[in-house]
Amino acid sequence: MQLIAFYILSTVVVLSALFVISSRNPVHSVLWLILSFFTAAGLLVLIGAEFLAMLLVVVYVGAVAVLFLFVVMMLDVDFKQMRKGFADYFVVGGMIGLALLAELAIIATAANTDQVRNFDPSPGADTNAEALSNVLYTDYLLLFQMAGIVLLVAMIGAIVLTLRHRPDVKRQNVGDQIARRRENAVEVLDVNPGQGASIRKENEK
Amino acid sequence: MDILNDISVAGPEVLLVAVGLIGVLIGSLLKDAFNGLSRLLGALALAGAAFLAAGQSTGDAVSAFNGLYKITPFIAFAKTIAFGVAAVALLMAGEYLHRENMNKFEYTLLILFGCVGMGVMLSANNLMTLYLGIETLSLSSYVLAAFNRDSRRSAEAGLKYFVLGALASGLLLFGCSLVYGFTGFTGYEDIAASEQSLGLTFGLVLILMAMCFKASAAPFHVWTPDVYEGAPTPVVTFFATAPKLATVALLANTMFTVFGVYEQSWIIIVGAVSAISMLVGAFGGLAQNNIKRLLAYSSIANVGYALMGVAAGEVNGASAVLTYMTIYVLTSLGLFGVVLAMRRRDGQVESLSDLNGLSTSRPGLAVALTVLVFSVAGIPPMAGFFGKLLVFEAAIQSELYWLVAVGVLASVVSLGYYLKIIWAIWAKTTEEESLQPADSMVAVSIYGTTLLAFPVLVIWIGTIVTLINTTTAAG
Numbered sequence: 303m304q305l306i307a308f309y310i311l312s313t314v315v316v317l318s319a320l321f322v323i324s325s326r327n328p329v330h331s332v333l334w335l336i337l338s339f340f341t342a343a344g345l346l347v348l349i350g351a352e353f354l355a356m357l358l359v360v361v362y363v364g365a366v367a368v369l370f371l372f373v374v375m376m377l378d379v380d381f382k383q384m385r386k387g388f389a390d391y392f393v394v395g396g397m398i399g400l401a402l403l404a405e406l407a408i409i410a411t412a413a414n415t416d417q418v419r420n421f422d423p424s425p426g427a428d429t430n431a432e433a434l435s436n437v438l439y440t441d442y443l444l445l446f447q448m449a450g451i452v453l454l455v456a457m458i459g460a461i462v463l464t465l466r467h468r469p470d471v472k473r474q475n476v477g478d479q480i481a482r483r484r485e486n487a488v489e490v491l492d493v494n495p496g497q498g499a500s501i502r503k504e505n506e507k
Numbered sequence: 508m509d510i511l512n513d514i515s516v517a518g519p520e521v522l523l524v525a526v527g528l529i530g531v532l533i534g535s536l537l538k539d540a541f542n543g544l545s546r547l548l549g550a551l552a553l554a555g556a557a558f559l560a561a562g563q564s565t566g567d568a569v570s571a572f573n574g575l576y577k578i579t580p581f582i583a584f585a586k587t588i589a590f591g592v593a594a595v596a597l598l599m600a601g602e603y604l605h606r607e608n609m610n611k612f613e614y615t616l617l618i619l620f621g622c623v624g625m626g627v628m629l630s631a632n633n634l635m636t637l638y639l640g641i642e643t644l645s646l647s648s649y650v651l652a653a654f655n656r657d658s659r660r661s662a663e664a665g666l667k668y669f670v671l672g673a674l675a676s677g678l679l680l681f682g683c684s685l686v687y688g689f690t691g692f693t694g695y696e697d698i699a700a701s702e703q704s705l706g707l708t709f710g711l712v713l714i715l716m717a718m719c720f721k722a723s724a725a726p727f728h729v730w731t732p733d734v735y736e737g738a739p740t741p742v743v744t745f746f747a748t749a750p751k752l753a754t755v756a757l758l759a760n761t762m763f764t765v766f767g768v769y770e771q772s773w774i775i776i777v778g779a780v781s782a783i784s785m786l787v788g789a790f791g792g793l794a795q796n797n798i799k800r801l802l803a804y805s806s807i808a809n810v811g812y813a814l815m816g817v818a819a820g821e822v823n824g825a826s827a828v829l830t831y832m833t834i835y836v837l838t839s840l841g842l843f844g845v846v847l848a849m850r851r852r853d854g855q856v857e858s859l860s861d862l863n864g865l866s867t868s869r870p871g872l873a874v875a876l877t878v879l880v881f882s883v884a885g886i887p888p889m890a891g892f893f894g895k896l897l898v899f900e901a902a903i904q905s906e907l908y909w910l911v912a913v914g915v916l917a918s919v920v921s922l923g924y925y926l927k928i929i930w931a932i933w934a935k936t937t938e939e940e941s942l943q944p945a946d947s948m949v950a951v952s953i954y955g956t957t958l959l960a961f962p963v964l965v966i967w968i969g970t971i972v973t974l975i976n977t978t979t980a981a982g
Contacts, residue, residue: 443510444517444572448627448639451524455620455643458531459650462613463665 308348314341328374336367350423353431516571516578518563519556519586520626526552527619534612545612546601549619553594556622560586570632574694577632579764581825585756586626588833592840593622593749595952599840600741602946603847607855609655609739617654618745621647625753629760634683634693637761641679641721644750645672651745652738664737671730675720682713695765708772715773715780718761722754723803724780724810725787732791735803740855743799744843747806748836755813759828763821770820778818778910784811785917792924796859798846801924802839805883808921809835812898815910819901827901831894834882834960838891841879841956848872848945848953861939862931868941873932875957882960884925885918890960 318338339362346355424430493499564583604610628640653665689706720727788808795801816828866873882889
């Protein structure tokens with residue numbers, strides 16, 4: 303049963319990855335990419351790494367893929383222009399691809415298959431979320447917190463370098479909105495036919 | 508594992524993080540009303556952290572956080588000085604930021620978090636802690652360099668620093684991964700105990716290069732003059748003092764403790780970097796007319812002298828490095844105070860010719876600047892001389908005579924530009940209006956550091972040398 307699921311999922315991963323690079327429309331590419339992320343998450347569930355599977359869906363599908371979609375849709379990238387140098391780069395690119403393939407082959411032949419088969423997804427704990435959190439929040443607490451501070455500094459930096467307060471921008475003021483009463487918002491006028499009504503503006507009061 | 512014990516061992520950083528986070532909250536509530544107050548709060552936190560670190564500098568080495576963090580007296584002393592000068596540098600910034608329209612509470616927060624990074628990288632006992640500490644400090648520094656975002660030069664300084672700094676971080680990570688790959692460990696003790704291999708030496712050299720970049724030692728110094736010139740002066744005051752001392756102390760500590768057994772691999776490299784830095788700093792400064800660029804070259808040369816102490820090895824050099832850097836950053840604080848005080852009615856000036864006739868217009872400032880320049884040049888009765896004496900002595904004890912010869916040569920050459928400043932102050936005259944009076948905190952730090960650099964109070968150097976000697980002996 304597991305084997306059948308594995309073959310189905312891995313076929314889908316490989317096919318959708320092929321479609322990512324072969325489809326002409328970049329938006330379709332991103333959609334294929336999302337499909338391959340989902341099926342890869344399924345593969346992770348199969349080997350018992352549920353936490354990693356959820357993380358893959360949340361981070362890669364929820365954030366990264368959406369970011370890709372934004373970039374593809376918002377930026378005016380001329381994909382035809384980008385495809386132009388294909389022949390020039392083919393030799394170098396092909397060589398890099400072959401090198402990668404050779405490395406993968408070496409790993410596949412040299413890998414200790416016993417280690418892979420007997421791999422324990424949650425060492426020393428019942429679930430892998432527990433195993434991970436044991437490491438992350440006890441052994442490496444300092445590093446976890448420091449990583450948080452690095453991100454906080456990045457946030458403060460981004461805000462301080464880019465946020466500008468423009469005085470002419472109208473902002474929502476929740477307090478004002480709640481304090482607003484019917485009397486100072488609505489005025490009942492008796493309008494005579496053919497004369498129209500003169501409306502006083504609020505700031506002229 | 509006792510978390511309370513860990514927190515008390517990492518007390519200085521925990522205090523800074525706590526105040527920084529509270530500052531984020533208060534800042535988002537009070538907004539601009541918090542700008543002035545934040546600096547006071549930040550300086551108090553830094554002073555408190557310095558106090559806590561001073562308390563640790565007499566004790567034994569303790570480690571915390573599952574061996575990721577370790578404090579030795581050497582480290583605690585470096586932290587004390589670094590946090591202390593950071594507090595003064597923060598207070599000195601006040602009036603300038605206000606005048607130049609940069610008065611934001613985020614300035615304080617970035618300095619605070621930068622100091623957290625400084626403390627963490629200094630007390631790192633694991634390559635991962637080291638990397639995170641360096642990154643926290645660097646990220647804050649990049650933003651601080653570009654803090655005057657309406658100024659093209661400040662933005663350029665920030666961008667240059669960021670791009671080159673990212674390269675240095677890459678080298679550091681590459682070095683760490685090689686060390687990890689060839690030893691199988693990231694903890695310092697394990698690395699020190701493992702077998703030496705070619706890959707480990709490669710990793711060690713890459714880590715050393717990244718640290719030299721952060722300490723602005725030549726040939727990794729190219730960013731320094733541009734960043735010093737472009738970044739706002741109070742930011743440069745910070746860069747040239749606290750992080751400078753911290754990175755040199757970090758370099759010394761990492762080489763001594765982690766790679767101490769592989770001394771033969773790095774002594775010649777550190778010696779060469781030291782010699783090149785001294786020469787680049789000495790000759791590069793000769794052509795400068797901008798006082799900030801000139802001080803940048805001066806700081807490159809001074810890092811070179813400090814590295815001479817590192818090249819002398821732990822036994823001879825450890826206390827010399829720390830003493831040299833302490834004296835240098837205190838003098839630097841005063842020198843950049845003078846740059847902050849160089850202000851006419853229409854704004855800051857930073858050309859060397861703006862110092863012309865300072866002896867008649869502002870005699871007090873002229874005397875102070877003379878003492879500080881003599882100190883940083885290493886002229887005998889001033890504090891800087893004793894620092895240089897100690898590193899030269901350490902190098903002679905380790906039989907690095909060629910390095911001492913280069914150091915003496917560089918000292919003589921760099922006198923060329925130091926005397927140019929003195930000449931401008933005392934011998935030249937000017938038609939321009941005199942400088943505006945310095946802001947109170949800037950004046951306090953100028954005259955305070957002048958007193959420290961002056962032979963009258965030379966006794967403090969003796970005290971500090973014995974203190975540092977005991978701390979390094981205990982570490």
